Amino acid sequence: MTPDSATGYSYEECTATADWLLKRAPERPLVGIVCGSGLGGLAKMLKDELVINYCDIPNFPQSTVHGHAGKLVFGTLKGKPCVCMQGRFHLYEGYAIQKTTMPIRVFKLMGVETVILTNAAGGLNQDFKVGDIMIIKDHINIPGFAGHNPLVGANDDRFGVRFPCMSDAYDRDLQQLVRAVADELDFSVFMRDGVYSVLGGPSFETIAECRALRQLGADAVGMSTVHEVIVARHCDMRVLALSLITNKAVMDYQSEKKANHEEVLETGALRAKQMEKLVSTVVSRIPNTPTHCS
Numbered sequence: 001m002t003p004d005s006a007t008g009y010s011y012e013e014c015t016a017t018a019d020w021l022l023k024r025a026p027e028r029p030l031v032g033i034v035c036g037s038g039l040g041g042l043a044k045m046l047k048d049e050l051v052i053n054y055c056d057i058p059n060f061p062q063s064t065v066h067g068h069a070g071k072l073v074f075g076t077l078k079g080k081p082c083v084c085m086q087g088r089f090h091l092y093e094g095y096a097i098q099k100t101t102m103p104i105r106v107f108k109l110m111g112v113e114t115v116i117l118t119n120a121a122g123g124l125n126q127d128f129k130v131g132d133i134m135i136i137k138d139h140i141n142i143p144g145f146a147g148h149n150p151l152v153g154a155n156d157d158r159f160g161v162r163f164p165c166m167s168d169a170y171d172r173d174l175q176q177l178v179r180a181v182a183d184e185l186d187f188s189v190f191m192r193d194g195v196y197s198v199l200g201g202p203s204f205e206t207i208a209e210c211r212a213l214r215q216l217g218a219d220a221v222g223m224s225t226v227h228e229v230i231v232a233r234h235c236d237m238r239v240l241a242l243s244l245i246t247n248k249a250v251m252d253y254q255s256e257k258k259a260n261h262e263e264v265l266e267t268g269a270l271r272a273k274q275m276e277k278l279v280s281t282v283v284s285r286i287p288n289t290p291t292h293c294s
């Protein structure tokens with residue numbers, strides 16, 4: 001019996017999608033950006049943009065969540081060719097985990113070297129404030145504890161190795177670059193770093209779950225990003241990930257606060273300008289990987 005890998009997309013299907021996009025794209029992108037909930041405005045930073053709706057892209061899943069427009073935007077940021085996903089896919093939308101991460105492989109096949117992932121997250125660390133931006137330094141893949149990992153299934157060595165390392169998932173030079181840029185922009189007062197934990201959603205966490213996650217070492221909680229990081233690292237792209245703390249996780253039985261998606265989107269709108277400035281300045285300073293000579 002062979003293992004079932006029919007839940008994802010084959011190398012050939014991903015290549016077909018990448019080739020279809022490259023025929024239309026102005027040039028091969030070097031940086032791939034994924035916009036979190038309410039952060040789709042990041043795509044507005046791109047110049048000379050070409051916008052393609054997900055529904056027109058062969059094999060592409062469709063966005064179903066408010067705050068995720070479902071558009072792929074090609075363009076340049078300070079001269080650097082980029083591609084930006086205005087809308088990502090989440091497990092709770094009902095997609096197989098391999099499908100939620102398929103665009104990351106398409107990024108790789110189009111030539112992307114660096115992936116910048118953004119998300120909206122609930123703050124578990126009591127020192128964090130709404131509106132803080134957390135540089136993700138590590139993650140806890142809670143669904144992974146139960147075997148939900150986007151690399152489950154037959155491994156295709158053309159993407160990467162069977163057992164990829166994750167202790168270096170978040171590029172330390174890029175984290176340093178973000179800190180330096182934030183200093184220059186006078187953003188340090190709302191910059192944090194920490195550990196992001198992913199849950200399947202779509203229900204927000206109970207108080208006991210938030211307390212447990214904090215005890216495990218998580219600073220923020222969300223329903224995305226980690227699976228994209230795993231796939232990006234599997235195919236050897238550099239990863240930078242940023243969480244906008246859109247709400248404080250409810251940790252206390254006396255609290256009247258209730259997590260809700262409207263607050264998430266509102267905080268995204270409030271910090272949109274700074275997030276755009278931070279990401280665009282970082283992108284303009286990312287060194288390209290030197291071309292390998294054979």
Ligand SMILES: O=P(O)(O)O[C@H]1O[C@H](CO)[C@@H](O)[C@H]1O
Pocket residue numbers: 035036037038065088090118119120121201222223224225260261264
């Ligand atoms: O992680 P992103 O896509 O930013 O979205 C976050 O916001 C939504 C909840 O409000 C969830 O989808 C959560 O993961």
Ligand SMILES: Nc1nc2[nH]cnc2c(=O)[nH]1
Pocket residue numbers: 120121122123199201203204205221222223246247248249259264
């Ligand atoms: N799981 C989860 N996802 C979020 N996305 C934005 N805020 C939250 C939150 O509090 N919990």
